[in-house]
Amino acid sequence: MAIKPRPGKEAVTTKGWLRANKWLILRRMSQFGILGLFLLGPLAGIWIVKGNLAYSMTLDVLPLSDPHILLQAVLAGVEPHKEALIGVSIVIVFYMLIGGRVFCSWVCPVNLVTDLSCCVRRMLGIRSSTQLSRSARYWLLGVTLILPLITGAIVWEMFNPVSMAFRGLVFGLGMAWVILLGIFLFDIFVAKEGWCGRLCPVGAFYSLLGWKSLVRVVAEDREKCDDCMDCFEVCPEEQVIRPALKGAAQGIGPVILSSNCTNCGRCIDVCPEDVFHFGSRFSNQRLNIETIESSRKQDSLSDAA
Amino acid sequence: MVNRRQFIGNVLRTACGVGLMGLGLGMYSRQASSLPAMAIRPPGALPEAEFLGACIRCGMCVRDCPYDILKLGQLGSDDVVPGTPYFTARSGPCEMCEDIPCIPACPTNALDHALTDINQARMGLAVVVDQESCIAFLGLRCEVCFNICPIRGEAITLDYQHNTRSGKHALFIPVVHSDACTGCGLCEKACILDEAAIKVFPMHLAKGELGGHYRLGWEEKEKAGGALVTPDATHQYNLPEGVRYDLQGKGLILDGSGSAELPISSNPLDSLNNNPLDSLNRGREGQ
Numbered sequence: 001m002a003i004k005p006r007p008g009k010e011a012v013t014t015k016g017w018l019r020a021n022k023w024l025i026l027r028r029m030s031q032f033g034i035l036g037l038f039l040l041g042p043l044a045g046i047w048i049v050k051g052n053l054a055y056s057m058t059l060d061v062l063p064l065s066d067p068h069i070l071l072q073a074v075l076a077g078v079e080p081h082k083e084a085l086i087g088v089s090i091v092i093v094f095y096m097l098i099g100g101r102v103f104c105s106w107v108c109p110v111n112l113v114t115d116l117s118c119c120v121r122r123m124l125g126i127r128s129s130t131q132l133s134r135s136a137r138y139w140l141l142g143v144t145l146i147l148p149l150i151t152g153a154i155v156w157e158m159f160n161p162v163s164m165a166f167r168g169l170v171f172g173l174g175m176a177w178v179i180l181l182g183i184f185l186f187d188i189f190v191a192k193e194g195w196c197g198r199l200c201p202v203g204a205f206y207s208l209l210g211w212k213s214l215v216r217v218v219a220e221d222r223e224k225c226d227d228c229m230d231c232f233e234v235c236p237e238e239q240v241i242r243p244a245l246k247g248a249a250q251g252i253g254p255v256i257l258s259s260n261c262t263n264c265g266r267c268i269d270v271c272p273e274d275v276f277h278f279g280s281r282f283s284n285q286r287l288n289i290e291t292i293e294s295s296r297k298q299d300s301l302s303d304a305a
Numbered sequence: 306m307v308n309r310r311q312f313i314g315n316v317l318r319t320a321c322g323v324g325l326m327g328l329g330l331g332m333y334s335r336q337a338s339s340l341p342a343m344a345i346r347p348p349g350a351l352p353e354a355e356f357l358g359a360c361i362r363c364g365m366c367v368r369d370c371p372y373d374i375l376k377l378g379q380l381g382s383d384d385v386v387p388g389t390p391y392f393t394a395r396s397g398p399c400e401m402c403e404d405i406p407c408i409p410a411c412p413t414n415a416l417d418h419a420l421t422d423i424n425q426a427r428m429g430l431a432v433v434v435d436q437e438s439c440i441a442f443l444g445l446r447c448e449v450c451f452n453i454c455p456i457r458g459e460a461i462t463l464d465y466q467h468n469t470r471s472g473k474h475a476l477f478i479p480v481v482h483s484d485a486c487t488g489c490g491l492c493e494k495a496c497i498l499d500e501a502a503i504k505v506f507p508m509h510l511a512k513g514e515l516g517g518h519y520r521l522g523w524e525e526k527e528k529a530g531g532a533l534v535t536p537d538a539t540h541q542y543n544l545p546e547g548v549r550y551d552l553q554g555k556g557l558i559l560d561g562s563g564s565a566e567l568p569i570s571s572n573p574l575d576s577l578n579n580n581p582l583d584s585l586n587r588g589r590e591g592q
Binding site: 041047050051052054055056057063065066069070072073076077078079080081083084087133135136139140142143146147148150151152153154155156157158159163164167168170171172173174175176178179 | 322
């Protein structure tokens with residue numbers, strides 16, 4: 001079996017390194033930038049943002065709070081204060097517009113760990129993976145919401161690697177790195193995309209939040225696809241691509257509508273044919289006529305043949 | 306494609322796995338959520354069980370503490386529930402800011418916004434835990450805890466006691482009063498011993514509680530305005546005829562003529578001066 005070149009290699013040659021890594025670079029800037037803003041206070045004494053991802057206050061005026069954590073608190077019997085409610089509203093509206101799982105790929109610190117796992121996995125050529133259902137995360141999400149109802153305590157936040165990692169980096173990590181190491185190894189050796197793609201209830205929550213989100217990746221030029229499979233290779237939720245990219249024959253629009261798409265834009269980067277672009281969920285309507293025409297064209301072509 | 310059997314099997318498998326995981330998380334969290342005795346919550350913190358349901362671990366109180374005494378619990382390093390705020394009195398006690406900035410910083414009322422007077426805070430309770438090493442009990446002058454206390458003269462008072470070792474000096478014993486002590490821990494920080502003899506403990510460890518069925522006689526008497534039970538019968542002394550005894554009064558009282566022969570000497574010193582055997586034998590003389 002021929003060794004497949006690293007996904008994205010072809011894109012680098014056709015589009016140049018910068019364009020073939022544009023969204024990845026922007027994403028890393030976002031992740032490190034957010035972390036940096038929070039660290040500026042404790043490390044340099046410049047207090048732009050206080051708190052952490054659970055709840056923060058920017059420049060003493062802008063509160064932001066995590067809806068999943070706040071929901072757990074409410075289920076445990078808390079009546080949040082005005083700032084928390086304003087903060088959670090802003091966050092909910094934001095992610096409902098730009099895509100819930102944008103949190104996962106543009107903010108979450110664990111994404112850095114699991115992306116690295118993916119990279120190592122690819123380098124080691126590990127193909128085997130435990131069969132873990134992609135829906136397990138929704139069950140776990142249910143558990144995180146039932147536990148505070150039963151115990152009256154925000155149980156999940158004692159274990160949540162997402163909040164623990166970010167809080168750890170800003171306030172002191174303790175032994176939380178062990179959990180991150182566990183996720184790193186789990187994703188390499190046990191299950192491909194095991195944490196973010198199958199287990200993480202935080203991601204599951206944000207995917208539900210972005211169920212009808214506006215900003216979407218669109219396989220606008222899908223007829224140009226040459227089946228190099230690079231997008232499937234890099235996508236952390238590869239199942240979301242197929243209908244949009246290959247659904248032309250079934251009359252499925254080119255917009256990736258699954259709320260599990262994290263809008264990471266890596267597929268846009270690695271595609272040497274520039275099939276993908278960021279668009280809106282309504283791009284289907286705009287492209288509808290073309291789609292039908294092109295499929296008709298395909299039909300007539302096959303008829304002629 | 307999956308058939309119905311496979312689908313149900315998959316769902317059951319996932320549900321089972323996740324259910325077990327949830328059970329594990331729940332059980333472990335119960336066990337792990339006990340607060341170590343030396344970790345004190347910030348002022349206004351709800352009772353521990355409620356606090357763990359309200360604190361979203363944002364660390365805003367930590368950031369707004371001007372004395373930087375608050376820390377967030379870290380996994381595996383301090384046994385405090387990860388992400389929840391606490392301070393350690395011995396290294397950094399609460400300085401009891403008048404405006405209590407940590408409380409308004411809290412977005413979920415885990416630190417109760419109803420607390421506006423820091424003197425009403427009950428973070429814990431100071432306890433003189435070691436009377437064997439506290440130097441006040443050794444008869445040495447110290448009173449550092451008494452002097453540093455922000456609610457001076459109310460939360461800690463000095464109780465003067467007789468120094469039985471020297472026989473002529475006083476002991477200045479620090480006594481903590483739970484109706485005034487906020488549990489700030491300044492006394493624990495200030496204690497001059499290598500290991501503090503006065504320590505702040507969470508309230509449930511520091512306080513005893515009298516059974517609800519107890520009625521204190523003297524309080525009930527005061528409330529009722531008089532004794533609620535039959536007054537004690539006057540004690541009857543078994544004394545020879547013509548002699549009475551007044552306890553807490555004149556002592557022995559002789560009725561009738563003074564010439565009457567006393568069975569015992571009216572001078573207590575006689576019993577010391579005389580051979581006790583004589584007085585014992587006196588009754589036998591006639592026999």
